[in-house]
Amino acid sequence: FNALHPTAAGKQFKISYEFFPPKTAEMEKQLWESVKRLEALDPHFVSVTYGAGGSTRERTHAIVARIARETRMNPAAHLTCVSSSAAEIDEILHGYWEAGVRHIVALRGDPPTGVGAKFEPNPKGYASSCELVRGIRRLHDFEISVSTYPEGHPESSSVEQDLDALQVKIDAGATRAITQFFFDNDIYFRFLDKARARGVKIPIVPGIMPIRNFRQVASFAQKAGASVPRWVAERFEGLDDDPETRALVAATTAVEQVMGLARAGVDEFHFYTNNRADMVFAICHLLGVRPVREKAPA
Ligand code: FAD
Numbered sequence: 107f108n109a110l111h112p113t114a115a116g117k118q119f120k121i122s123y124e125f126f127p128p129k130t131a132e133m134e135k136q137l138w139e140s141v142k143r144l145e146a147l148d149p150h151f152v153s154v155t156y157g158a159g160g161s162t163r164e165r166t167h168a169i170v171a172r173i174a175r176e177t178r179m180n181p182a183a184h185l186t187c188v189s190s191s192a193a194e195i196d197e198i199l200h201g202y203w204e205a206g207v208r209h210i211v212a213l214r215g216d217p218p219t220g221v222g223a224k225f226e227p228n229p230k231g232y233a234s235s236c237e238l239v240r241g242i243r244r245l246h247d248f249e250i251s252v253s254t255y256p257e258g259h260p261e262s263s264s265v266e267q268d269l270d271a272l273q274v275k276i277d278a279g280a281t282r283a284i285t286q287f288f289f290d291n292d293i294y295f296r297f298l299d300k301a302r303a304r305g306v307k308i309p310i311v312p313g314i315m316p317i318r319n320f321r322q323v324a325s326f327a328q329k330a331g332a333s334v335p336r337w338v339a340e341r342f343e344g345l346d347d348d349p350e351t352r353a354l355v356a357a358t359t360a361v362e363q364v365m366g367l368a369r370a371g372v373d374e375f376h377f378y379t380n381n382r383a384d385m386v387f388a389i390c391h392l393l394g395v396r397p398v399r400e401k402a403p404a
Pocket of ligand 1 (some may be wrong): 212
């Protein structure tokens with residue numbers, strides 16, 4: 107097994123990408139350029155997030171439906187149940203099914219008042235992510251991915267509790283878990299070992315976050331309960347006004363992380379792209395994932 111060329115061992119990697127609904131016309135252009143560029147790498151699926159409290163309901167739908175219509179990729183729509191009634195959620199799900207979408211990333215979501223505030227279920231809604239998964243299963247034959255938290259969700263008292271929560275979502279019908287981002291691979295390996303020891307068999311796909319903007323990622327990590335090791339912080343010291351070096355350091359850090367996981371046998375990766383293709387494309391290239399050429403007509 108060659109550390110720099112994992113494909114030398116004949117490995118096939120399953121790659122997926124996450125995008126978010128852009129707010130401006132300029133960001134929209136960047137999104138579609140990135141989607142097109144990453145489509146060439148023939149990802150397993152691409153997912154589109156759902157703004158807090160359903161704030162991007164229409165935009166998420168429009169992007170997911172366009173990916174289904176205009177690309178060769180399988181789109182997955184994120185969906186949270188936090189501020190909607192079950193009837194509203196079911197209507198959204200019917201809309202996706204009619205648009206040819208067959209994969210939902212099912213989440214509870216955060217309270218409208220923000221991360222850490224007490225979650226109050228909508229009285230007419232799905233009360234938890236596991237109820238949402240059950241509701242989706244009942245409605246249509248969607249593929250269902252869910253989240254999982256190798257360092258524990260901010261609301262959970264222990265990683266064991268997160269593993270219990272994951273098991274409940276699997277029992278309800280989830281077939282893939284995507285992790286919150288992490289930077290220390292040992293955290294992921296420990297979590298994976300515990301999950302496998304409990305008999306969890308579904309893929310637990312590591313979520314990889316290239317650190318484009320250290321301050322932003324560090325602040326997000328703090329809210330999300332993900333740790334930022336000191337050595338990662340030190341790598342970005344003094345680079346606040348130096349975006350070029352920052353981008354190189356970010357790419358190197360993400361490549362090291364992904365290669366470390368690949369060396370240990372991980373063969374699926376979910377990239378938080380921040381709607382940018384360049385870094386993720388380079389990481390995939392180093393993994394040996396290359397553009398798929400269209401077959402020439404006979
Ligand atoms: P859940 O499975 O509902 O719960 C996560 C953990 O919290 C559980 O494992 C458990 O330990 C603990 N917990 C939950 N409820 C309780 C309880 N009642 N008592 C004690 N502990 C409890 N948010 C969005 O708004 N839009 C998105 O598109 C989006 N995409 C995401 C994608 C991924 C891969 C991840 C990891 C997160 C995403 N989130 C998104 C964030 C997510 O909505 C929040 O983290 C939310 O707080 C939890 O929802 P969940 O479905 O991830 O977790």
